[in-house]
Amino acid sequence: MIKLAWSDAGDSSEESSNDMSSRRAKPFFAMLALTIVVAFANPPKITRAAGDQYGASDSDIQMNVDYRWAGGAVGGYYPIRIALQNRGPSRELELTFKPRDNGGLPVVSRRVVVDQNSSASITLLIPLTGYGNYGTLTVSHDGRTLEKLTNTLALPDADYQNSRPSFLGISRKPLAFQPLEDAITSLTTAGHGGHSSAYGYGKTQDNQTVEPLRLPETWLAYSSVDLVAISMGEFEGLSDTQRGAILDWARTGGTLLVYSVGESASSSEKLTILTEADTQSAALNWRAAEPSARTRIPALHLNERGQLGGSAIGGVIEVPIDAVLESATEAASQSQLKFSWPADSQPFAIRDFGQGRLVGFVDDPFSGTVQDWGWFLKSFPYQELWQTKRLGVAGRMDNREFLEFLIAGIRSVPVMAFLVFISLFTFVIGPLNYFVLARKKKLNFLVVTIPAIAIVTSLFLFGYSVLSHGFSVKSRVRSLTVIDQGNNKAVTTARLALYAGMTPSDGLSFSPSTAVMPLRADGERFESARTDWTETQWLRSGWLRSRTRTQFLTKNVRNERGRLTVGAGTKTELPVTNGLEWGIESLIVFDQAGAAWFGSDLAAGSGRPLKPISDSDRLEFCKLMDRSAPGIPEELKDKNDIRSLDATSFFSGRRHRYTEDFHVSQGQMERFIGEVRRNIERAESLPSSTYYAIMKDAPAIEFGTEVDVVDGWHFVTGSY
Numbered sequence: 001m002i003k004l005a006w007s008d009a010g011d012s013s014e015e016s017s018n019d020m021s022s023r024r025a026k027p028f029f030a031m032l033a034l035t036i037v038v039a040f041a042n043p044p045k046i047t048r049a050a051g052d053q054y055g056a057s058d059s060d061i062q063m064n065v066d067y068r069w070a071g072g073a074v075g076g077y078y079p080i081r082i083a084l085q086n087r088g089p090s091r092e093l094e095l096t097f098k099p100r101d102n103g104g105l106p107v108v109s110r111r112v113v114v115d116q117n118s119s120a121s122i123t124l125l126i127p128l129t130g131y132g133n134y135g136t137l138t139v140s141h142d143g144r145t146l147e148k149l150t151n152t153l154a155l156p157d158a159d160y161q162n163s164r165p166s167f168l169g170i171s172r173k174p175l176a177f178q179p180l181e182d183a184i185t186s187l188t189t190a191g192h193g194g195h196s197s198a199y200g201y202g203k204t205q206d207n208q209t210v211e212p213l214r215l216p217e218t219w220l221a222y223s224s225v226d227l228v229a230i231s232m233g234e235f236e237g238l239s240d241t242q243r244g245a246i247l248d249w250a251r252t253g254g255t256l257l258v259y260s261v262g263e264s265a266s267s268s269e270k271l272t273i274l275t276e277a278d279t280q281s282a283a284l285n286w287r288a289a290e291p292s293a294r295t296r297i298p299a300l301h302l303n304e305r306g307q308l309g310g311s312a313i314g315g316v317i318e319v320p321i322d323a324v325l326e327s328a329t330e331a332a333s334q335s336q337l338k339f340s341w342p343a344d345s346q347p348f349a350i351r352d353f354g355q356g357r358l359v360g361f362v363d364d365p366f367s368g369t370v371q372d373w374g375w376f377l378k379s380f381p382y383q384e385l386w387q388t389k390r391l392g393v394a395g396r397m398d399n400r401e402f403l404e405f406l407i408a409g410i411r412s413v414p415v416m417a418f419l420v421f422i423s424l425f426t427f428v429i430g431p432l433n434y435f436v437l438a439r440k441k442k443l444n445f446l447v448v449t450i451p452a453i454a455i456v457t458s459l460f461l462f463g464y465s466v467l468s469h470g471f472s473v474k475s476r477v478r479s480l481t482v483i484d485q486g487n488n489k490a491v492t493t494a495r496l497a498l499y500a501g502m503t504p505s506d507g508l509s510f511s512p513s514t515a516v517m518p519l520r521a522d523g524e525r526f527e528s529a530r531t532d533w534t535e536t537q538w539l540r541s542g543w544l545r546s547r548t549r550t551q552f553l554t555k556n557v558r559n560e561r562g563r564l565t566v567g568a569g570t571k572t573e574l575p576v577t578n579g580l581e582w583g584i585e586s587l588i589v590f591d592q593a594g595a596a597w598f599g600s601d602l603a604a605g606s607g608r609p610l611k612p613i614s615d616s617d618r619l620e621f622c623k624l625m626d627r628s629a630p631g632i633p634e635e636l637k638d639k640n641d642i643r644s645l646d647a648t649s650f651f652s653g654r655r656h657r658y659t660e661d662f663h664v665s666q667g668q669m670e671r672f673i674g675e676v677r678r679n680i681e682r683a684e685s686l687p688s689s690t691y692y693a694i695m696k697d698a699p700a701i702e703f704g705t706e707v708d709v710v711d712g713w714h715f716v717t718g719s720y
C-alpha cells in the first residue's frame with residue numbers, strides 16, 4: 001500500500017510565495033499518486049473478442065466496415081466484412097490491409113468493381129500468420145488513396161498459451177456466453193490457466209455475437225472459430241451460400257450449434273434439410289443427451305486478468321458442490337450450482353458431421369447455467385473444440401515436428417561448400433592473380449583477368465547450385481480425404497513440404513475454398529508476404545522462398561460426385577466398383593453387418609469382387625499405411641532443431657516458457673490415421689458401411705504451383 005501524507009509548518013500568514021506554490025502543487029501530486037495506484041491496482045483488461053464497426057465516405061463512395069469476430073488467437077483467417085456503395089461513376093477499387101511493423105502478417109488486397117448507383121459486399125480475409133495484430137485498411141482508385149476511407153484496425157492478439165476456444169453467436173441480440181465460458185474454465189483450469197508472460201496475457205474468454213447481416217460466404221472466414229451458435233429461424237433465413245459456408249466449416253472439424261429447433265433434433269425434418277444431413281449414412285446418427293453425463297462440477301470464474309485467486313469481486317468464484325451458501329456472493333452464485341435444462345427430457349442431440357459435429361437444441365440453451373453447459377461439454381470430446389487440437393497446427397506459432405516431414409534427398413543450402421569456393425575465389429582473383437601477372441610483368445592484364453575469373457567462378461557456383469537442386473519445385477505430400485457420399489461432399493487435409501530451386505514467378509495460387517496454414521520450424525518466424533483475393537487465393541510473394549524448406553497444412557472442402565459403389569455380397573465375395581477419379585492401391589470395406597473385406601489394385605472406373613480379409617491382408621495394409629510416415633531422418637536423429645539444416649535461417653531466440661507446444665501428430669488427421677491402423681492391425685471393428693483406401697493417385701490435392709512430387713501418400717475414407 002502507498003501512503004500519502006503532508007505536513008504544514010509555520011503560520012499561514014507567514015508563508016512565502018514558494019510555500020504557496022508548494023501548497024498549490026500538493027493536490028496535483030496527490031492526484032498523480034492516486035492515478036498511479038489505480039493503474040497498478042487495475043491493469044489493462046484483456047481483449048475478449050477483437051473487432052469493431054465503422055462507416056466512412058469519400059469521393060461518392062460510402063463504406064461500412066464490420067470486423068467484429070471471434071477467434072484468431074492462434075491462427076486461421078480473420079474476416080473483415082465490407083459494404084460499399086457507389087454514388088458516382090463506375091470504378092474499380094482496391095482494398096488493402098497493410099500490417100503495422102510487419103509482425104508476421106501479410107499484406108492483403110482485393111480489387112472490386114462497383115457500378116454507378118450500386119453496392120457490393122465483400123469479405124477481406126486476413127491470414128493470421130504472426131504475432132502482429134495492427135494494420136491499416138485503405139481504399140484506392142487509379143492509384144490514389146481515398147484518405148477519408150483509411151482506418152486502423154486491431155485484429156486479435158496472439159495467444160501463445162492456446163488458452164481458450166472461441167465461440168461465435170449469430171443473432172440479432174447478444175447471446176449469454178458467460179456460463180459456457182465458465183464451464184470451459186471449470187473443466188480445463190488445470191491445463192489452460194490464464195498466465196501472463198512476455199507475450200501478454202492468456203485469454204479469459206473469447207466470444208462474440210454478430211448480426212446475420214453480411215455474413216461471409218466462404219467457410220475460410222470461420223476457420224478461426226471453434227463453435228458457432230445460431231437459432232433455427234436465423235439459420236433458415238440465411239442465403240444458400242452463407243448457410244453452405246457454415247456447413248462446410250463444420251465438415252472441416254467445427255462444432256455447429258443450432259438451437260430453438262422446437263422438437264428433438266433427430267425428429268426435425270427441417271433441421272435435416274437445412275443441415276444437409278444424410279440420415280442414410282451410418283456415421284451420421286443423432287446421439288441424444290446422455291443422462292449419465294449430467295453431473296455437477298465446481299463453478300469457476302476467471303477474472304479478466306486470468307487469475308485463479310483473489311477476492312470475490314473480479315476474482316475467481318469457486319463454489320463447492322455441497323457448500324452451505326450464506327454470504328451474498330455465494331447466494332449470487334447459487335444458480336450456477338443448479339441445472340435449468342430438464343433432466344427428464346433430451347434438451348440436445350449430437351451427431352458427427354464430416355470431421356466436425358452438429359448439435360441440435362430443442363429450446364434456447366443460453367439461459368442455462370455452468371452445470372448445464374458442463375453436461376453439454378461432457379457429452380462429446382470437448383477438447384476438440386480447440387482449433388489446435390483439431391489441426392495440430394497454430395498458424396501464428398511454430399511447430400515442434402517440422403523436421404519429421406522433410407523431402408528425401410533435399411539437403412540444405414551448401415553453405416560450407418560455398419564458403420570454401422568463395423575463399424578460393426578471393427585467393428585466386430587477388431594474391432595469386434597479382435603474383436602470376438607480376439612475375440610475367442603483365443599487370444595491365446588485371447583489367448581482363450579479374451572480370452574473367454569472376455565470371456567463371458559465378459558460372460561454376462550457379463552450375464553447382466543447379467545440379468544440386470535444379471529450378472523446379474519439389475514436394476512431399478501426405479493427405480487424408482473424408483468423403484460423405486450421401487451429401488456429395490469431400491474434405492481433404494494435406495500436409496505439404498515444398499522446396500523451390502527458384503521461386504515461381506507467379507507465386508502460389510489456391511482456390512478460395514482451401515485453407516492454407518504455414519507450418520513453421522521451431523523458433524522460426526513468418527516473414528513478410530502478399531496475398532491477393534481478387535480472383536482466387538493468390539499468394540503473390542513471400543510464402544515460398546527459393547532454396548528454403550517450406551511446409552503448409554491445407555484443408556479443402558469441395559463437391560465430390562465420385563463414389564465407391566458396394567453391391568450385395570455373398571459369403572465369399574463383395575462386389576465393389578471404383579467410381580472415384582483415382583486409382584486404389586489397397587482397400588478395406590466394412591459392410592452393413594460390420595464384416596471386413598479386402599481388395600487391391602482397383603483402377604478408376606473398374607470393379608472387382610472383394611474377399612473376406614485375412615491376417616496377411618491386414619499386415620499388407622498396415623505396411624502400406626506405414627509407408628512415408630512422418631519421422632526424423634536417420635542422419636538427423638541426433639539433431640533437435642532446424643539450425644542443423646540451414647545456417648541462413650532466422651531465429652527469434654529462446655522459446656518462452658509459457659508458449660504452448662504444437663504437434664502435427666496430435667492433430668485430427670494423424671490421430672484418425674493412427675486409430676484406423678491400430679483397429680485394422682488388431683482385427684477390431686470399424687463403423688459399418690465405411691471404406692478405407694490407400695490411393696495410387698493424388699485425390700485433388702492443391703500444391704499452389706507445378707511441382708515434382710518426390711513422395712506422395714494418400715488415404716481416403718468414406719461412408720456409403
